[in-house]
Structures are given as C-alpha cells and as structure tokens.
Amino acid sequence: MRVSRSRATDDLSAAPIFVLVEPQMGENIGAAARAMLNFGLTGMRIVNPRDGWPNPKAAAMASGASAVIDGARVFGTTDEALGDCHYVLATTARRRELALPVVTPEEAVSALRGRIGDGQRCAVLFGAERSGLSSDDTARADAIVSIPVNPAFASLNLSQAALLVAYEWSKGAGLPAPDNPFAEEPPASRADAARLFEHLEDELDAVGHFYPPEKATMMKRNLRAAIMRAGFTDAEVRSLRGAVKALGRGKPE
Amino acid sequence: MRVSRSRATDDLSAAPIFVLVEPQMGENIGAAARAMLNFGLTGMRIVNPRDGWPNPKAAAMASGASAVIDGARVFGTTDEALGDCHYVLATTARRRELALPVVTPEEAVSALRGRIGDGQRCAVLFGAERSGLSSDDTARADAIVSIPVNPAFASLNLSQAALLVAYEWSKGAGLPAPDNPFAEEPPASRADAARLFEHLEDELDAVGHFYPPEKATMMKRNLRAAIMRAGFTDAEVRSLRGAVKALGRGKPE
Numbered sequence: 001m002r003v004s005r006s007r008a009t010d011d012l013s014a015a016p017i018f019v020l021v022e023p024q025m026g027e028n029i030g031a032a033a034r035a036m037l038n039f040g041l042t043g044m045r046i047v048n049p050r051d052g053w054p055n056p057k058a059a060a061m062a063s064g065a066s067a068v069i070d071g072a073r074v075f076g077t078t079d080e081a082l083g084d085c086h087y088v089l090a091t092t093a094r095r096r097e098l099a100l101p102v103v104t105p106e107e108a109v110s111a112l113r114g115r116i117g118d119g120q121r122c123a124v125l126f127g128a129e130r131s132g133l134s135s136d137d138t139a140r141a142d143a144i145v146s147i148p149v150n151p152a153f154a155s156l157n158l159s160q161a162a163l164l165v166a167y168e169w170s171k172g173a174g175l176p177a178p179d180n181p182f183a184e185e186p187p188a189s190r191a192d193a194a195r196l197f198e199h200l201e202d203e204l205d206a207v208g209h210f211y212p213p214e215k216a217t218m219m220k221r222n223l224r225a226a227i228m229r230a231g232f233t234d235a236e237v238r239s240l241r242g243a244v245k246a247l248g249r250g251k252p253e
Numbered sequence: 254m255r256v257s258r259s260r261a262t263d264d265l266s267a268a269p270i271f272v273l274v275e276p277q278m279g280e281n282i283g284a285a286a287r288a289m290l291n292f293g294l295t296g297m298r299i300v301n302p303r304d305g306w307p308n309p310k311a312a313a314m315a316s317g318a319s320a321v322i323d324g325a326r327v328f329g330t331t332d333e334a335l336g337d338c339h340y341v342l343a344t345t346a347r348r349r350e351l352a353l354p355v356v357t358p359e360e361a362v363s364a365l366r367g368r369i370g371d372g373q374r375c376a377v378l379f380g381a382e383r384s385g386l387s388s389d390d391t392a393r394a395d396a397i398v399s400i401p402v403n404p405a406f407a408s409l410n411l412s413q414a415a416l417l418v419a420y421e422w423s424k425g426a427g428l429p430a431p432d433n434p435f436a437e438e439p440p441a442s443r444a445d446a447a448r449l450f451e452h453l454e455d456e457l458d459a460v461g462h463f464y465p466p467e468k469a470t471m472m473k474r475n476l477r478a479a480i481m482r483a484g485f486t487d488a489e490v491r492s493l494r495g496a497v498k499a500l501g502r503g504k505p506e
Contacts, residue, residue, distance in 0.1 A: 035413070040403040064406055099486045106424075148423065153290040153317055160288070163413055164420055170401065171359075200496065209499035222492050230483035239475050243453065246462035247500035 016089075016112050016122045016169065017043035018162060019081050021137055024050045024129050030061025031159035032126070033068035038163070039170035044072040045081045045123070078125070078137050083191035086120035087112070090141035091161050092133045093154075098225060101143040105168040108145040113172060120186050124165055129158055139225040140190070187231040196237050196244070197227040203248035269342075269365050269375045269422065270296035271415055272334050274390055277303045277382050283314025284412035285379070286321035291416070292423035297325040298334045298376070331378070331390045339373035340365070343394035344414050345386045346407075354396040358421040361398040366425060377418055382411055441490045443481070449490050449497070450480040456501035 018036055023029050023046065033044060049055060053074045062069045075081035082088055089108050090100075103111065112122050125141060127133035138144065147156060147164055156164075187193070201220060210216035232240065271289055276282050276299065286297060302308060306327045315322045328334035335341055342361050343353075356364065365375050378394060380386035391397065400409060400417055409417070441449075454473060463469035485493065 034406075034408060037406040038402045038409060038413075064408060099488065147420075149291045150293045150423075153287075155287060155317060156291055160291075160413075160416055163416065167400075167417055167420075170403075203500055204496055207499050207503060209496060219492070222488065223496065226483075226485055226489035226492060230479075230485070232479055232483065235475065236479035239472070240479060243457055243462060243476060244500070246457055246460050247497070250460060250503045 014116050015041050015043060016116070016124050017045055017085070018165075019045045019047065019078070019123045019125050020049075020158070021047045021078055021081075021125055021133060022050060022128045023126075023158065026051055026055035026057030026059075027061045028129055028158045029055065029058040029072075030063075030065070030069065032162040033058070033062040033065040033072075035159045035163035036166050037065040037068050039166035041166050041169065042068050042071060044068050046072050046074045047078050047081045048076055049074065050128075078140060079190070079194055082123055082140060083189065083194075084121055085123040085190050086187050087115045087122045088125060088141045088190065089123070089143055089145045090125045090133050090138045091145045091147070091165065092125075092127060092138055093146060097135060098139055098144075099222075100138070100141060100225070100229065102146050103143050105145055105147055105165055108143070108165070109168045109172065111143070112169065118186060126158055126161055136221065139221050140228060142229055142231070186233070188234045188237045190228070192234065192237050193228050193230075193232060194224075196232070196241055197224045199241055200227070200244050203244055206248065267369050268294050268296060269369070269377050270298055270338070271419075272298045272300065272331070272376045272378050273302075273411070274300045274331055274334075274378055274386060275303065275381045276379075276411065279304055279308035279310030279312075280314045281382055281411045282308065282311040282325075283316075283318070283322065285415040286311070286315040286318040286325075288412045288416035289419050290318040290321050292419035294419050294422065295321050295324060297321050299325055299327045300331050300334045301329055302327065303381075331393055335376055335393060337374055338376040340368045340375045341378060341394045342376070342396055342398045343378045343386055343391045344398045344400070344418060345380060345391055346399060350388060351392055351397075353391070353394060355399050356396050358398055358400055358418055361396070361418065362421045362425070364396070365422065379411055379414055441485055441487045445487065445490050446481050446483075446485060447477075449485070449494055450477045452494055453480070453497050456497055459501065 018032065018041065020029060020032060023032075029046065029049065036042065036044065046053065051057075059066055059069050089112070108124075112124075115122050124145065125133055125137060127137070145165065147161065149156060200223065204210060210219050271285065271294065273282060273285060282299065282302065289295065289297065299306065304310075307322075312319055312322050342356075342365070361377075365377075368375050377398065378386055378390060380390070398418065400414065402409060453476065457463060463472050
C-alpha cells in the first residue's frame with residue numbers, strides 16, 4: 001500500500017527530510033543547506049531555532065542553496081516536526097541507555113531507500129551544535145545513525161554530519177529502490193504512534209503507575225521508545241488504543 | 254615488491270597522504286586537518302602555501318588536530334611533494350583534456366588500499382580553494398577522483414572534499430564501527446512476547462473488551478500479531494507487562 005502524500009514542499013521529493021533540532025547559529029543552518037544541496041537533497045525542517053526564523057545569517061551562508069532555506073519548515077517541537085513521518089533516524093553517538101539499533105550511514109541509507117520506495121516519509125534528525133540530540137529526541141527515532149570516527153578525535157559538526165549522510169544518500173540516488181521485505185503495511189505516522197503512547201501514559205498516570213516520582217521520567221521514556229520503535233500499522237494502533245481504553249475503563253459495574 | 258620507507262612522519266601510517274596544493278587561507282588548512290583526523294588520517298603535505306608556514310590561523314583552526322598541522326611537511330612545488338610517492342590521485346572535476354581515468358571516492362579508496370597494501374606510498378592531491386587543481390598538477394596524477402555532486406549546485410570546499418575522501422578511506426580502516434545493527438538489544442524470546450500478549454488478553458477478557466463474541470477471534474489475532482511483530486526487548490516486555498498489570502488493577506481504592 002502506498003502512503004498518500006500531502007502537498008508540503010518537503011514531501012515532493014522522494015528523499016529523506018533533514019530535521020535540525022534547535023540549531024543555534026544561522027551560519028550552521030546555511031552550511032547544512034549547502035551540504036544537502038550538493039547531493040541533491042532539499043527537504044529541511046527546523047525545530048525551535050535559537051535565533052528565530054527566518055534567519056538572515058542562514059540565508060547569507062546558504063547563498064546558492066537558498067531554495068533549501070526558503071523551503072524549510074519550522075516547528076515548535078520535535079514531535080510536531082516528525083508528526084507526518086513514518087521512519088526516523090537520529091544522527092548521534094550510541095546511547096547505551098536506549099535500546100535502539102545503531103547503523104552506519106550506509107546501512108541507514110539502505111533502510112531509507114527501502115522505506116521511501118514504499119512511499120513512507122522519512123526523516124533524519126540532527127542535534128544542536130554543542131549538545132547534540134537529547135535522549136528524549138533520540139528516543140523518538142527508529143534507529144541511531146552513528147558515523148564511525150576516530151575515537152581519539154571525533155569532532156564532526158552539524159554541516160559535516162549532514163554532508164556525509166547526504167553523500168551516502170546520493171550514491172544510489174539513481175538506482176531503483178530495493179524492496180523492503182518488512183513493509184507490507186507501512187507503519188502509522190509518528191503522530192499516531194505518539195498518540196497511542198500518550199493515551200497509554202494518561203491511563204497509567206490515572207492509576208498511579210509511574211512511581212516513585214524520580215523514576216517516572218525514565219519509565220515514560222522507555223515505554224515511549226518501545227511504542228515508537230514497534231512500527232505498528234494504523235490498524236494496530238487503533239486496535240491497541242481500543243485495548244488501552246478498555247483497560248482504563250476497567251470492569252463493567 | 255615492498256617499497257622501503259623513510260622516516261618522515263607521514264610515512265609511518267599505512268594510509269594515504271593528503272597533499273594541499275597552494276592553499277590560501279590558514280583556516281582552510283586547519284579545517285582540512287580536522288576533517289582528516291576525524292577519520293584517522295594524519296599525513297599532510299602542503300605545496301607553496303600562500304601565507305607561508307607555519308601559519309597561526311591553521312594551527313588555531315586545527316585545535317585538537319594540531320598534530321596533523323605540526324607534522325605537515327611543506328614543499329615548494331608539487332613535484333617535490335610527490336617525489337617519493339608511487340601512486341597519486343587528484344581530486345577535481347573531470348578534465349576532458351587529460352586522458353586520465355576518473356574514479357569515484359569508493360573506487361579511489363579501493364585502489365589506494367591495494368597499493369598501500371603493497372607498501373606503496375600514496376598521495377591524494379587537493380587544489381586551492383578557488384581555482385582547484387591546475388591542469389599541470391592534475392596531469393601529475395595517476396587518476397582523477399571525482400565526487401559525484403548535484404550538477405545544479407556543486408560547491409564542495411577543500412575541507413569537505415578532504416572529509417569525504419577521508420570518510421571513504423576510514424570505512425575499511427578498522428575504526429570502531431557501530432555495533433552490528435539490530436544485535437545490541439536482541440528481541441525478547443517468542444515465549445516472553447507471547448506471555449505479554451496473553452497477559453494483555455487476560456486483562457482485556459476481564460473487562461469484556463472482546464465483544465461482540467463473533468469478532469473476538471479476529472480482535473485477538475490482530476492484537477497478538479501487533480505484539481509479536483514489534484520486536485520488544487526483554488526490558489520492554491517487562492515494562493509493558495508492568496503497564497498492563499497497573500491498568501488491569503485499576504485505580505487505587
């Protein structure tokens with residue numbers, strides 16, 4: 001089954017969308033746009049840019065790549081930016097606290113190509129210049145893309161990370177997408193999966209499940225990661241929400 | 254045939270030497286050093302740098318990669334810089350006037366690895382920021398490395414070109430690759446996943462969720478498939494069973 005596409009600019013190209021989460025300097029946003037366009041990528045989303053939007057410094061640095069900047073969509077939260085996406089990768093070092101698969105850029109591109117070939121909207125998350133992606137943002141991804149670097153000197157910046165992922169993507173850009181054996185039914189959108197988690201969270205809050213309070217954040221993060229990573233289809237999300245609702249309502253009087 | 258090695262710093266590592274020909278800004282030399290060191294490369298040679306040598310701006314930009322800058326060898330001409338090299342690649346757009354093979358970065362790395370494995374000293378030439386490599390310098394190479402870029406926007410700078418070639422080189426160089434994808438946290442056993450489903454089924458039975466009776470079988474089958482297919486880890490199964498238990502128990506009296 002093909003997933004219907006909306007009309008936003010970044011949906012037109014059969015390519016991953018690069019999502020910059022809370023980037024700080026406009027120059028770095030512009031440099032990322034240039035890195036992307038070098039390899040033919042144009043779909044950019046920006047979450048909560050520190051210096052607001054539009055940003056003249058981003059436009060100046062982007063110069064020939066200003067179409068990427070002009071077409072960028074800005075969101076207040078990572079969840080909103082990923083709401084219509086079906087498959088999300090996070091570029092970050094490995095996080096031992098998260099049970100996410102860790103893939104190389106090559107493996108990431110192979111996964112992206114399969115999903116996109118099935119009509120799924122795919123995103124790659126890039127963190128802020130200094131702090132990188134938070135654990136919370138990383139937990140929203142299906143997998144981590146880790147670029148193997150020299151352990152004694154690992155200093156890739158935002159535009160370099162974007163460059164390397166875009167470069168890998170471009171290698172097969174003219175090739176037919178491989179079949180994705182796992183995607184007969186595409187996963188539900190991130191927003192629908194998130195609503196399933198939130199529904200579960202609300203019901204669990206109501207029965208006092210997240211206890212003691214100091215463990216609540218971690219318990220919620222782990223549950224969220226499990227739900228978001230499961231790749232439930234639309235029908236499965238509906239079925240599970242029905243189950244959560246039934247359990248929340250409890251035994252008939 | 255094994256080639257004997259001299260004692261220069263850039264001969265110690267079994268890796269290609271990056272030769273910057275007439276670079277202009279020190280910052281770009283420093284950025285190239287950082288790009289190289291990210292992927293474990295340390296051998297740099299510089300031909301006739303515009304602003305002399307040493308260059309404080311190069312050292313400042315290199316920061317953590319200053320060992321590359323400190324170990325760089327400076328030559329007056331490209332011929333001198335390549336004098337002890339056995340195999341040379343030129344990073345540049347294709348030159349129709351030169352009868353040189355044109356290879357991708359992947360093919361270049363494959364050739365380099367073979368030569369270096371035979372003990373040959375190999376170099377990769379990078380041109381000046383604006384003008385790139387001259388035809389004369391390019392003609393000194395055995396082959397051209399051409400990075401396939403968007404024909405409508407090709408704007409790789411010196412450090413980006415160095416980054417991409419170094420990245421390709423590093424793939425076979427034994428850098429710690431990310432863990433085998435999907436193997437870090439294996440999914441729970443089928444039996445444990447099945448027990449999660451059965452637990453959920455029991456709780457849902459208790460609240461009369463599977464209604465009407467003629468739909469119960471299909472509802473259960475769909476729920477089971479969603480749970481079994483999700484690939485939950487052991488920790489996730491425990492976390493979800495805790496959630497099911499909490500919901501089943503309902504609100505505290």
